[in-house]
Amino acid sequence: MTGLASLTWLIGTQALSDHILARVNELVEAGTEYAEACAKVTDAADASEAWAIAATRQTWVRRHDVDPDEMPVRSLYVLERTATHVVVAYTDVDQAADDTDDGDRANLQPQWIAQNDHSQGAEYPFDALDMSFELAAWEPFEHLLPTAAVPAAGTTGVGE
Known part of the structure; x- marks a missing residue:
């Protein structure tokens, strides 16, 4: 199973959004700029990288x-x-x-x-x-x- 569309179908928009936001916040707390963190997490989640999903x-x-x-x-x-x-x-x-x-x-x-x-x-x-x-x-x-x-x-x- 790959991609954000598949993940959205699997758990729903709200649950996926909450999960992605938590990963973004982890990166921001580690010093990454918010926009860069958003792009990095969504790209990684779309590629089904384990650290993101x-x-x-x-x-x-x-x-x-x-x-x-x-x-x-x-x-x-x-x-x-x-x-x-x-x-x-x-x-x-x-x-x-x-x-x-x-x-x-x-x-x-x-x-x-x-x-x-x-x-x-x-x-x-x-x-x-x-x-x-x-x-x-x-x-x-x-x-x-x-x-x-x-x-x-x-x-x-x-x-x-």
Whole structure:
């Protein structure tokens, strides 16, 4: 999923606007001019760069061009976002890569076993998301409200 139009459809104008404004404010607080920060964040969000769009309650899936032997995790769920990274939990590890979940017989590489803990998660840098994953789903808190109108599958959600 790429582009601001796709993100708008996925979570709605208000939620996306709030998210982008938060990223702009982070850059402004770090010393970037407001107009430059706006351009940088919107360009990055339109290009689906993780530092601009990664957020809590997102699911990221392994890109089709990534070798499963190099990245056995098929999907990640973002538990928390900070200014420098996300905290993720593995949600779908290839069976061939991890047939015992953890322990001495796990086929998962040792540096990845901690991220298979769904209760705590592990820090994941934005560039690691960009290298191997793409955004698949985003469930902003607004969608949990009983009055939220979420577009039906196969529609644009605009004027329908």
